Amino acid sequence: MRFTNLTARNEIGANCYLVETDGRRLLLDCGSHPRIEGTEALPRLDLLAERGPDAVLVSHGHLDHLGSLPVLAERFPEAAVCMSHGTAAIADRALHNSASVMIRQRSELDLPDYPLFTHGQVDRLLERTCALPVGRGVDVAGVETTLFEAGHVQGATGVWIEAEGASLFYTGDVKFSGMRITRGAIFPDRTPDAMVLECTRGNTQSQPDFSWDAEAARFARGIREVHEGGGSVLIPCFALGKTQEILKLFHDFIREGLLPKQRFYLGGLGAAYNEVYDDLAETLPRLCPRFRLRRDVMSRRLNPREAAATDLDGGQVFLVSSGMMTPGTSSHVLARRMVREARHAVFFVGYVDPESPAGRLKTAGQGGRADLGGDAGIADIRCRIESFDFTSHCNREHMADYVVRIAPPRVLLVHGDTPALEWMQRELQRRLPASRVLIPPVGEGFDLA
Ligand SMILES: [Zn+2]
DSSP states (O other): OEEEEOSSSSSSSOOOEEEEETTEEEEEOOOOOSSOOGGGGSOOGGGGTTOOOSEEEOOOSSHHHHTTHHHHHHHOTTOEEEEEHHHHHHHHHHHHHHHHHHHHHHHHTTOTTOOSSOHHHHHHHHHTEEEEOBSSOEEETTEEEEEEEOOSSTTOEEEEEEETTEEEEEOOSOOSSOOSSSOOOOOOOSOOSEEEEEOTTTTOOOOTTOOHHHHHHHHHHHHHHHHHTTOOEEEEOOTTTHHHHHHHHHHHHHHTTSSOSOOEEEOHHHHHHHHHHHHHTTTSOOSOTTOOHHHHSOEEEOOHHHHHHSOOOSOOEEEESOTTOOTTSHHHHHHHHHTTOTTOEEEEOSOOOTTSHHHHHHHHOTTOEEEOOTTSOEEEOOSEEEEOOOOSSOOHHHHHHHHHHHOOSEEEEESSOHHHHHHHHHHHHHHOTTSEEEOOOBTOEEEOO
């Protein structure tokens, strides 16, 4: 069994990994870089040369894990495309939206390569996508494959593959503890020959006394304080997963009397994923089987044009994408207006790329100055800026504990910035001295068993 990292760099970018075993080639994920535009956002599909994969297995519906799938599928029409049925439902919305965004950006950003794929290509991809069961082994292109629930977002799975008497487990993105909708990961207890591990939180030190409930109470209190001061709250938020979890939190706040009954503004894509989440409630296990986002939470869609004109008085909550505040999006349009006034607030609820406008605003904080990107330029930050930890990734200590308990002889660290990868390497090598813990350089093959 041989492993090759096909991401463009060791970072939180476009996930894509090649596993060769028993004469078969399997690809794990085929993402696109969340912050880079154009063909640079693709993983290193060129390293596949002429021989495409026999199958591609997709861990979950975030674009950094499946955003380049239509490009791959078009280039290699023979490759089987497999994922959980929850991820397939999400992929439909995610990839069609991505095609629409690229069609718009072609002229806006002068990117003649765009769109990298069309709506027709997405439809063709979805037609040939095969939904795999979760928790039960099936044959995929001659390789025994089992998906395991990974928490993180609805439909997310880790991927176990086995051939030639060798096995590999790819975690994908994982959260071991439950959130409000999505329950925690149910990962295998057996030991694979190699584990491929996501390291998103490897550089984030956990607070020993942290609790979700205490963080939620602080969040509710923060919103109330801003509203009492006559301001509104902007929450730049990823459309898939985080938006739905925060809406369930708001629903609980209202029920518990922590927030008054109110309506929440949502971005269009967040609202579209609400539909998918409600549909999946019938078939996927979750912590609140009877809760429905569209029925139980009052919300209203807001597009970037409306965001430029909407009334900021009267204690509004804007839960809108993009989470990175990419110029032109609703969160960017609102941030430009709101940072100028001390009565408003921007609350961050998860990971932001430090080099994105959202990351720069978060780092600058109230009283600082930040380059908001696009034609917004440098802004004086007068509004309240605060961060809340509602991450959908497991913390580094829990991840390390899991790996140490399973004790695979080889561990490959991926999907993290350099300090995160290095922390995880040091920690695991210290606690598993008999194992080999690697940060696989791009394009270099490793024999695993
Ligand atoms: Zn993810």
